[in-house]
Amino acid sequence: MLNFFDTLILILYFVVLVIISLYGLHRYFLIFLYLKGRKKVIKPKGYFFELPKVTIQLPIYNEKFVCERLVNSVCQIDYPRDKLEIQVLDDSTDETQEILKRLVKKYQEKGINIKYFHRDNRKGYKAGALQEGLMKAEGDFIAIFDADFVVPKDFLLKTVHYFTDEKVGMVQARWGHINRNYSLLTRLQAILLDGHFIIEHIARSYNNLFFNFNGTAGIWRKKTLLQTGGWDGSTLAEDLDISLRAQLLGWKFVYLPNYVVYAELPIEINSFKAQQYRWAKGGVQTAKKMLGIILNSKISFKQKLDSFFHLTANFSFPLMLILIFVAFPAAVIRYGLNFKHILMVDFPLFFFSTFSFFLFYLITQKELTPNWKREIKYIILAMSLGAALAINNSVAVFEAFLKLNSEFIRTPKYGVTEEKKFIKEGYQLNFKNSIHYLEIAFAFYLLVGIIAVLSQQVFLTLPFLLFFQIAYFYLNFLPNLNKIKNFFVKSRVREVIAISEAFRQD
Numbered sequence: 001m002l003n004f005f006d007t008l009i010l011i012l013y014f015v016v017l018v019i020i021s022l023y024g025l026h027r028y029f030l031i032f033l034y035l036k037g038r039k040k041v042i043k044p045k046g047y048f049f050e051l052p053k054v055t056i057q058l059p060i061y062n063e064k065f066v067c068e069r070l071v072n073s074v075c076q077i078d079y080p081r082d083k084l085e086i087q088v089l090d091d092s093t094d095e096t097q098e099i100l101k102r103l104v105k106k107y108q109e110k111g112i113n114i115k116y117f118h119r120d121n122r123k124g125y126k127a128g129a130l131q132e133g134l135m136k137a138e139g140d141f142i143a144i145f146d147a148d149f150v151v152p153k154d155f156l157l158k159t160v161h162y163f164t165d166e167k168v169g170m171v172q173a174r175w176g177h178i179n180r181n182y183s184l185l186t187r188l189q190a191i192l193l194d195g196h197f198i199i200e201h202i203a204r205s206y207n208n209l210f211f212n213f214n215g216t217a218g219i220w221r222k223k224t225l226l227q228t229g230g231w232d233g234s235t236l237a238e239d240l241d242i243s244l245r246a247q248l249l250g251w252k253f254v255y256l257p258n259y260v261v262y263a264e265l266p267i268e269i270n271s272f273k274a275q276q277y278r279w280a281k282g283g284v285q286t287a288k289k290m291l292g293i294i295l296n297s298k299i300s301f302k303q304k305l306d307s308f309f310h311l312t313a314n315f316s317f318p319l320m321l322i323l324i325f326v327a328f329p330a331a332v333i334r335y336g337l338n339f340k341h342i343l344m345v346d347f348p349l350f351f352f353s354t355f356s357f358f359l360f361y362l363i364t365q366k367e368l369t370p371n372w373k374r375e376i377k378y379i380i381l382a383m384s385l386g387a388a389l390a391i392n393n394s395v396a397v398f399e400a401f402l403k404l405n406s407e408f409i410r411t412p413k414y415g416v417t418e419e420k421k422f423i424k425e426g427y428q429l430n431f432k433n434s435i436h437y438l439e440i441a442f443a444f445y446l447l448v449g450i451i452a453v454l455s456q457q458v459f460l461t462l463p464f465l466l467f468f469q470i471a472y473f474y475l476n477f478l479p480n481l482n483k484i485k486n487f488f489v490k491s492r493v494r495e496v497i498a499i500s501e502a503f504r505q506d
Contacts, residue, residue, distance in 0.1 A: 006333045009326050009329050009330055009333060010330055010333060012322065012326050013323070013326045013327070013330040014349075016319050016322050016323045016326075017323060017349045017350075017353065018349065019319055020316060020319055020320065020323065020353040021348075021349045021352035021353045022352075023309060023313065023316050023353070024351075024352035024353040024354070024355075024356035024357075025352055025356075026306075026309040027356040027357070027360055028352075028356050028359075029306075030199055030200060030203040030204075030360075031199060031203075031356075031359060031360060031363060033203035033204075033206070033207045033209075034198070034199045034202050034203040034206075034363070035363075036206075036207070037202060037203065037206030037207055038202055038206075038367075040206050042254060042255075042256065044161040044162045044164055044165070045162070045164045045165040046161070046164035046165075047161045047164065048160065048161060048163075048164060051079070051080060051083050051160065052083065052139070052140045052141055052160065052163070053083045053084070053085070053138060053139045053140055053141075054079065054083065054084055054085070054139045054140070054141045054142075054143060054156055054160060054219070055085040055086075055087060055133075055137040055138055055139030055141070055142050055143070055222075056074055056077075056084070056085070056086045056087065056142075056143045056144075056145065057087045057089055057130060057133050057134075057137070057142060057143070057144045057145075058070060058071065058074065058086070058087065058088050058089060058144075058145055058147070059089045059091075059126050059129045059130055059133075059144070059146065059147075060088065060089065060090050060091070060092060060096065060100065060147045061090075061091045061092055061096075061122070061125075061126075061147075061410055062092045062093060062094045062096050062410060063092070063096055063147035063148070063410075063413065064092075064094060064095050064096045064099060065413060065414045065415040066147050066148050066264065066413045066414070066415045067096055067099055067100055067103075067147050068099060068103060069150060069415060070145060070147050070148075070149060070150070070151070071088065071100070071103045071104075071107070071114075072103075073149075073150045073151040073152075074086055074145065074151050075107045075110075075112055075114065076153055077151060077153055077155060077156060078153045078154055078156070078157060079156045079157065081111060081112060081113065082113075084112075084113060084139075084156075085113045085114075085115070085137065085138045085139055086107075086112065086113065086114040086115065087114075087115055087117060087133045087136070087137065088100050088103075088104055088114065088115065088116045088117065089117050089119075089129040089130065089132070089133045090116065090117065090118045090119075091118070091119050091122050091125075091129055092118075097118065100116060101116060104116040117129075117132070117133060117136075119132065122408070123233070124231070124232075124233025125233055125236075125408035126215075126233075126238060126408065127231040127232055127233035127238035128231070128233045130144065130231045130238075131230050131231040131233075134222070134225055134226075134230060134231065137222060139222065140221070140222050140223075141160060141163060141219055141220065141221055141222060142219065142220045142221075142222050142225060143155070143156065143159075143218070143219040143220075144215070144216055144217075144218060144219075144220070145216050145217060145261075146215065146216040146263070147413065148263045148264040148411075148413040149216055149217060149261060149262070149263040150178060150261075150262050150263070151261065152261060155173070155261065156219070158173075158256070158259055159171045159173065159219050159256070159259075160219065162254045163221055165252070167250070167251065167252045168221065168251070168252045168253070168254055169220065169221050169223075169224030169246050169247075169251030169252060169253060170213050170218055170219070170220045170221070170224065170243070170246065170251070170253045170254070171218060171219050171253075171254045171255075171256065172201070172211075172213055172214060172217065172218040172253065172254070172255050172256065173217045173218060173256050173259045173260065173261045174197045174198075174201070174217075174255075174256065174257050174258075174259065174260050174261070175193060175197055175214065175217060175260070175261065175262075175263055176260040176261060176262040176263070177189075177190045177193070177262065177263065177264075177265050178262040178263060178264050178265075178417050179264055179265055179267070179416050179417050180265070182265070182267060182416060182417070183267060184381070185266075185267065185268075185269060185272065186265040186266075186267060187378055188378060188381055188382040188385050189265045189266070189272060189382075190265065191361055191364070191365065191375070191378060191379060191382040192361075192382050192385070192386055193265075194361075194364045194365065194368060195360050195361050195364045197257070198257065198363075198364045198367055198368065199360055199363065199364055201255045201257065202255065202257055204306065205253060205254070205255035206255075208300075208303070209302065209303055209306045209307075210243070210244060210247045210294075210303060210306070210307050210310070211243070211253060211255060212239060212240045212243035212244070213239045213240075213242070213243045213253070214239060215238075215239035216263070217261040217263070221251075224246050224249075224251050225242070225246075227246075227249060227251075228242055228245040228246050228249065229245070230242075234285070234289070235282050235285035235286050235289060236278050236279075236281050236282030236285060236406075236408060237279065237282025237283050237285065237286045238282075240282065240283065240286045241286045241289065241290065244286070244290045244294065244307075245290070248293070248294065248297055248299070264413045264414075264415070264416065264417075266411050266412070266413070267414065267416060268412070269474075271411050271412050272411075273389065273392050273435075274409045274411060275411040276389050276392060276393055276396075277392055277393065277395070277396045277409070278396075278408065278409055278411075280314045280317065280389075280392075280393040280396040280397060280400075281396035281397070281399055281400045281406070282400075283311065283313070283314045283400075284314050284315070284396070284397050284400035284401060285400045286311065287311035287312055287314075288400065288401070290311065291307070291308065291311050291312070294307045294308075294311075295307075295308070314393060314396070314397050315397060317389065317390050317393040317394045317397055318390075318394040318397055318398070320387060320390045321390040321391060321394050324390065324442075324446070324465075324468055325445075327449070327464060327465065328449030328450075328452055328453055328465060331453050332452060332453070350464075357383050357386075358379060358380070358383065361379045361382060361383065362376070362379055365379060381471075383467075384467050384468070384470055384471040384474075385471050385474065387467065387468055387471060388439075388468060388471030388472050388474070390468075391435060391438055391439050391442060392435055392439070395435055439472055440472075442472060443469065443472035443473055446465055446468055446469040446472065447469065449465050450465050450466065450469060453465065
């Protein structure tokens with residue numbers, strides 16, 4: 001016989017597991033759509049006899065380490081100069097201003113149509129800067145690049161001709177990773193992003209489902225942007241918001257999975273968490289704003305269903321948090337159940353919820369990497385890292401749901417690549433607030449859970465708890481270990497300098 005508390009724990013455990021499994025089923029659906037359409041070849045409807053005028057927008061905020069790399073690559077783009085305008089939309093408050101002013105002046109003297117715009121306030125953040133630039137743009141098409149991207153010379157020639165189809169409103173390129181193998185963290189991030197750009201985008205774009213502009217490495221028809229009402233800074237996911245509004249108006253989006261534009265991944269764990277926090281909060285803000293409109297629109301049921309799972313995906317983080325919290329009490333309560341019962345009830349639910357992630361990223365790496373079998377261990381670590389964002393992203397979800405305002409936190413980049421790992425000057429993003437300490441407390445809670453299930457010999461729950469435990473320790477203790485290591489390295493350097501100085505004096 002179970003008491004009230006035990007019954008509540010088990011009900012919560014199974015309800016949450018069933019809901020998470022539904023998202024897993026949707027992930028299998030995306031995998032099916034990807035396999036169905038992956039061989040489809042997307043070509044322009046035609047080619048412009050006379051190239052149209054294009055405006056390239058570069059929204060920048062305090063990016064002193066990477067802004068020069070971006071501007072240099074854009075100014076070398078292969079496109080007629082009389083058909084090209086470059087807007088440097090600078091909201092910076094540091095020395096980035098002077099770097100950009102110098103660069104703009106340099107290229108203006110070379111005859112390039114590049115303009116510098118600076119705002120004294122960050123109203124609307126990135127969306128506000130893009131909207132002000134849009135109102136002044138000379139081009140009929142608007143390409144956008146964030147500061148950490150390196151723009152290929154042929155970008156416009158590879159993308160602009162898709163607009164010969166008058167129904168096309170946006171063309172998106174795939175992101176590549178200039179520092180994929182910089183560290184374990186960047187390697188795991190690359191795996192997580194690759195899944196989005198390979199399976200999700202291909203599945204949606206090739207099967208007439210809504211997919212979103214990713215904020216950068218894409219090009220818009222100006223008419224489309226204006227018809228939607230322009231950029232809206234009311235959410236932190238302005239790219240997702242405007243994408244949905246445009247597609248509801250009937251505009252077609254084109255995705256080019258075989259055309260890659262490379263960018264720099266965050267190299268700090270705290271920067272990565274801040275980026276994920278912003279994406280999660282912006283996604284929920286957009287869901288609150290757009291989901292009702294989408295469900296009440298005249299689009300197909302398949303589009304509505306996929307949009308629902310897409311826009312509510314971040315709610316899986318609080319659910320995951322609940323699942324982790326009740327997993328080991330549920331295992332202890334159910335101690336003594338035979339293996340057959342667990343195999344029939346628990347295993348199917350975990351299969352739908354967990355294995356779908358593994359298959360999702362495995363297929364992605366098999367598509368991208370010749371030696372994909374070597375990536376399996378990294379896929380498991382990447383899944384663990386993504387799951388360990390449960391607290392970080394749950395706070396973002398609750399903030400968005402409760403309409404609590406927060407600043408658009410930029411993700412620091414340092415101009416590093418796989419070959420160039422040395423950072424001349426840098427700073428840590430200060431993100432060690434209550435979330436950080438809550439995650440540490442949760443890591444110790446999981447440790448207690450592991451000890452409990454070991455003592456009760458409930459071994460089937462052990463891999464699940466270890467899966468999260470490893471990631472939480474990685475998320476929260478690695479930055480401190482790096483600080484300790486850097487302290488000792490600096491101490492050794494000072495010691496060597498002191499010894500050398502002593503020898504020199506002798």
